[in-house]
Structures are given as structure tokens and as C-alpha cells.
Amino acid sequence: MMASDEATRSIEHDSLKYHLLGPSLTKAGQDAVDQTKVSEIIYNASKGSKFFNNEEAKDKNLTEKISKVLAKRRQLEQLDLTSDLRRADDYIAELELGRDLSQVIVHLDCDAFYAAVEELDRPELKDVPMAVGKGVLTTCNYHARKFGCRSGMAGFVAMKLCPQLICVPMNFAKYAAKAEEVREVLTQYDPGFESASCDEAYLNLTEFCNEHHMTPEDAVSQMRADVYAKAKITVSAGIAANAKLAKICSNKNKPNGQFLLASDRQTIMEFMRDLPTRKVNGIGRVFERELDAIGVKTCGDIYAHRAYLAKLFGQKAFQFLMQCYLGLGRTVIKRAEDYERKSVGTETTFKELQSPDALREKLRHIAEELEGDLKRTEYKGRTLCIKIKLHTYEVHTRQSTPPFAVHKADDLYKYSLPMLEKLMKEIPNMKLRLMGLRVTHIISTKKPGIDFFGRVKTSSSTATKAPTLKNEETWETWPEEEFEEAARQERNDEMNELEKLSQEYQGQHDSATKSDAEDQRPAVAEEHWQCPICTVAQPPNDATFNAHIDFCLSKQTIKEAVRSTEPPMMEKQQPGSASKSIANRGKRGRPKNETLPLDQQAREKRRAFFSLGNGSA
DNA sequence: GCGGATCAC
DNA sequence: TATGGTGATCCGC
Numbered sequence: 001m002m003a004s005d006e007a008t009r010s011i012e013h014d015s016l017k018y019h020l021l022g023p024s025l026t027k028a029g030q031d032a033v034d035q036t037k038v039s040e041i042i043y044n045a046s047k048g049s050k051f052f053n054n055e056e057a058k059d060k061n062l063t064e065k066i067s068k069v070l071a072k073r074r075q076l077e078q079l080d081l082t083s084d085l086r087r088a089d090d091y092i093a094e095l096e097l098g099r100d101l102s103q104v105i106v107h108l109d110c111d112a113f114y115a116a117v118e119e120l121d122r123p124e125l126k127d128v129p130m131a132v133g134k135g136v137l138t139t140c141n142y143h144a145r146k147f148g149c150r151s152g153m154a155g156f157v158a159m160k161l162c163p164q165l166i167c168v169p170m171n172f173a174k175y176a177a178k179a180e181e182v183r184e185v186l187t188q189y190d191p192g193f194e195s196a197s198c199d200e201a202y203l204n205l206t207e208f209c210n211e212h213h214m215t216p217e218d219a220v221s222q223m224r225a226d227v228y229a230k231a232k233i234t235v236s237a238g239i240a241a242n243a244k245l246a247k248i249c250s251n252k253n254k255p256n257g258q259f260l261l262a263s264d265r266q267t268i269m270e271f272m273r274d275l276p277t278r279k280v281n282g283i284g285r286v287f288e289r290e291l292d293a294i295g296v297k298t299c300g301d302i303y304a305h306r307a308y309l310a311k312l313f314g315q316k317a318f319q320f321l322m323q324c325y326l327g328l329g330r331t332v333i334k335r336a337e338d339y340e341r342k343s344v345g346t347e348t349t350f351k352e353l354q355s356p357d358a359l360r361e362k363l364r365h366i367a368e369e370l371e372g373d374l375k376r377t378e379y380k381g382r383t384l385c386i387k388i389k390l391h392t393y394e395v396h397t398r399q400s401t402p403p404f405a406v407h408k409a410d411d412l413y414k415y416s417l418p419m420l421e422k423l424m425k426e427i428p429n430m431k432l433r434l435m436g437l438r439v440t441h442i443i444s445t446k447k448p449g450i451d452f453f454g455r456v457k458t459s460s461s462t463a464t465k466a467p468t469l470k471n472e473e474t475w476e477t478w479p480e481e482e483f484e485e486a487a488r489q490e491r492n493d494e495m496n497e498l499e500k501l502s503q504e505y506q507g508q509h510d511s512a513t514k515s516d517a518e519d520q521r522p523a524v525a526e527e528h529w530q531c532p533i534c535t536v537a538q539p540p541n542d543a544t545f546n547a548h549i550d551f552c553l554s555k556q557t558i559k560e561a562v563r564s565t566e567p568p569m570m571e572k573q574q575p576g577s578a579s580k581s582i583a584n585r586g587k588r589g590r591p592k593n594e595t596l597p598l599d600q601q602a603r604e605k606r607r608a609f610f611s612l613g614n615g616s617a
Numbered sequence: 618g619c620g621g622a623t624c625a626c
Numbered sequence: 627t628a629t630g631g632t633g634a635t636c637c638g639c
Contacts, residue, residue, distance in 0.1 A: 023624080023625080023626095024626090046629080049627095049628070049629080050628085050629095051628085051629050052629095055629095058622095133630090135629075135630070136629060136630050138626090138630090151626085152626090152629090152630085153629080154628090154629040154630095155629085156627065156628075156629085157629075196625090196626085197625080197626050198626085199626085200626080281624090281625075282623095282624070282625085283624090284623060284624050284625080285623090285624090286622085286623060286624085287623075287624085314636075314637065314638095316635085316636060316637085317636085317637095341633085342633075342634070342635095343632090343633065343634080344632090344633090345631090345632065345633075346631080346632080347630090347631060347632080348630095348631080349629090349630065349631085351628095383618095385620095393629085395621080395622090396620080396621085397619085397620060397621075398619085398620080399618085399619065399620080401618095434630090434631095436631085436632095438632090438633085618639105619638105619639085620637105620638095620639090621636105621637090621638095622635100622636085622637085623634100623635085623636080623637105624633105624634085624635085624636105625632105625633090625634090626631100626632095626633100
């Protein structure tokens, strides 16, 4: 009995220790590291902390979840799975029909980007273990990686692994400038390239190779040399038939290397057959463990389990895994700013707080932060979400829908406070280490350039359309006149037209919350009239109403058609939307920076940086 | 639609 | 001495 308990605990701690190695375990530079020793050090450095206890609890939950999965599989195996098997095979056949091997897709990844930039300024750091970021490492150089240091690791843990580690603070402006240098080179090769993040990009080099009569390998070699010549930083690249494969390949010969995966089915299938599941973007520590539990260690292993994967993990996961097995991925590379943003939020960690007054004050502060973000990104949101993390690292979220789209700190606070109060009741003596606010179902507040009927609006015609409304210039400040034309050109995005429109009417209303609240009766009903289909609000007028419904229905159809062609699951996170606003900012110029407190300025810079896309070239 | 959870960077 | 922030997606209910 004792021995069995011991064994169980030991196994559980094995999985916990593996988990504690962190999310970036499979990154380059760790191959030669003794992970057992590293995990032992991390484990001992963390043991007993609240963080550790929470990780331990999560690990236990996962262990339970996995045993349920295994039980369910045993149950399924008793049943007749032939129809599921046929469904899976049909899906594979369907996917195979759509396989596109005609494109040359490249994933480009800067090597230890922040660290590399710092080393340019301080060459003496090149030869010693060095990391960027305090508290939590954002990245570290390859010397540090030899000790087991990784991005995302707590600073004090990294110091245990490597006491001589030098940590330098982040300097966002520097990285942003360097990233821009890289992007300037990439534009020469594919003007439609996609910034996946500040140090990663996808390119479609099919056209470039054809026009210049170059092999993909030569083109990428040259591109990497160009990047180095221009920016003095090394990049690694993967070349393959689609984005998923290219991403995996860019890690093969890191740092400062490239890898080409030949675009024929046989080669791809063999490549996937031996590829550990964790190497695929979208399979993290948890899913890796779940797959491992059913005997799937590599993408090739997936096939044998195809009959019950959908029932065990869901339809989306099934489709995703089938694409992993086949080595399929998207072949369409979109500019980052063509992705539509879905939410805007902010959150912050702080020294534990408990008193209701302090928590309310924190919420108020976060509301003001979010107001600033919403102003910059030019959005407001119909749904408001509050997030809290207890001192135990347990996370909770609550959301509500205010009577109108919110963007002002007063409103953000007003409508999130009840959620916080409710949480304080639900969780007695609530002690927090983090609080955050986010708006979803967002609506653009960009100045509309197109009116409801699709006509281009001129400033003089504004009055004829909505005579009762205030002068537009008074309800929100707009960028300088010289940027207006550029801004107008960006507004040709079809899917956004409705949302642009909504702001014309709604914008005026929600900025007058006080009078709305006083004028109780139909104010909310009329002033905040909402289209049953989309997010548009408009005045109660039959003609415009009918026109709108027609318009809206046609858009809805298009939207669904588009959605159904989208690749399933986490083929790609969509960072691009974040860059939309910054792309605009690049063109329009940054709003004048009023004097902010120093930490605020740092915040601003950080946000500006993380939002950089490929539009600012 | 809501809340929890996972994932990427 | 003390383990991040932003955004997206999926699942079960």
C-alpha cells in the first residue's frame, strides 16, 4: 500500500517536474542540456511557494482528466467504431484532395531577438550568459540556454541555474527599431508578408523565386544575408509548402540556419511521422501529455487513433490532429493588419491586495488604463470582462454587457465594479495578486468615411444625415488632418463597414451617460437600439431600418461563408489585429505624449512595441 | 453566452 | 525572496 502511494506520487511529481520546465522546453538551445538535472533545480527552487502549489493542483487535475480520457477510450473500444473510422478516413481523403504543394512558404525567426539586440550595443555580453528582462526572463542568449535558462522563467530560478547570469532590462524602443530594419528587408522579398510577432514573420516566396529564377533555398539564403547586412542580427528560416511546416522547419537549424522541407507528399509524410507532437504550433504541455497518455508521441502516431480522437478531444482537435498527421497547413499569408481584432484588454500584477477600498481603487486605475488603450486602438466594447487572480494563483473571470458600448474609464469602472463586488461576496476575504479588464464584441470608433448607404461622406454632408447630433469633432479627438487620407484608404475593409457605421450614431449617445441615466424611460430602449443581427445601433426610422437589415443580412451570409473556409483550431494565432492600430499610428504619427509618470511611459512603450506589425514600413 | 482552460509569443 | 501581459480559441454547460 505504502509503496503504491509512493509510486503514484512519484509519477505525479514526474509530470509536475516536466511541466515546471516551462512552455518553451522544445525551443532551440536545450538539446544538450540535462533536463532531469534542470527540472530538479527548478523543482527545489519552487517547492512550497504558492505558485508551486497551484501548479501542483493543476497537475493533479490534469492527471484526473487524463484518467477519464483513458477510461472513455476503454469504453469506446468496446463499441463498434467502424463508422467513426470511416468518417475519419473520409476526412483524410477530403484533406488530401485539398493539399496544395505549389507554394513556397517561409517562416523567419530572429535568433534570441532581444538578447541579440542588446549584444549589439554591448558586445561584451556576447560571451557570457545573459538574459533580457527582470522578474521573468523574456529571452536569453545561447550561453544562458546551456544552463537551462529559458524565456518565461522566473528570474530567481534562472539565477539558481546559472548564478553568473547577467540580466539586462528591456528596451522596447530599441527592439522596435531593429524589427523595423528587418521588415524593410522582408518587404523586398514579399510585400505581403505577415508579421507573426515582433521577431517572426511568414512570407510567400513563390512569386519572388519565379521572377528571379532562384531556388527557394538561394532566395532565403540571400534574404538572411540581407537581413544580417542591414540589421546585424541573425535569423533562422524554415522553407516548406505551408505555414505549419515552415514554422517547424525554422527551428531545425537554429540559430542562424535554414531548413528546407521538400514539397512532395512522401517527404512531408515521413517528416511528420517522426515529429514529436509538441513541435507543432498549438500543441502545448497539456495536450502533449494527453496525447502521450493514449500512446501518441509523434504526429505519425496520430493515425492509428483516428477513430476515437474526435470523441476523446472534440471535433476541432480531431481535425487539427489529422492535419498534423498529414502535414497540412495554411498556404495563405496575410498581412498582419488584415486580421480583425476581437478584444482589447489590460491586466496587471501587484503586491497582494485585500481591502475592498484598495481593490476598487485598483479597478479604477485599470479602467483608466483600458480607456487609454481603447483610445489608441480606436475601439469600444459591448461586453466587459473582469479577470482576477487570487493570491493562490487561482484565476476567475466574469463578464457583463453594459447597455451600450463602453470605452470611457468612468463607464468601464461603473459597469465592472458590480462584478468585482459580487466576486468579493462569493470569495470571502478575497486576496488578489492580479486584476484585469477586457472588452470584447468591439466596435471601431474610427472616424467613418463611408455612410450608411455606402456613399463617401464629406464633412459638409454630416449635418444632413444626423441633424440632431453634435459636431463630430467634439466627441472625440482625431489625428492630424494630414493623415486623414491615409486613414480613409484603410477603411475599405468590407467586414468593418457596419461597425464603422454604428459609431456614427452610437458614439454620441454613450458619451452622454449621465443624461441617459437621468432620462430613464425610453432612453435606453431607443438611444441604445441594437440591430438583432450585428452590432449596429441606429435611430428608429423605418426606411433606414429596412435598408440596414437587408444590408446586414447580406454581410452575415458573406461572413459565414468566409468562416467555413477557415482552417480549424489553432492553425494560427492571430496577432495581426494588434498591429492594426499601430500600423495606423505609424502613418498618422503618434499622438502627442503628455507627460506621464515614468512607469506609465514604460507601459506605453511596451504596448507600442508589442503591437508592431508589418504595416509601419 | 458564460466561465474555465490552453496556447503563443 | 516572492513566477508577466495581450490576445485568441475551444469546450462544456
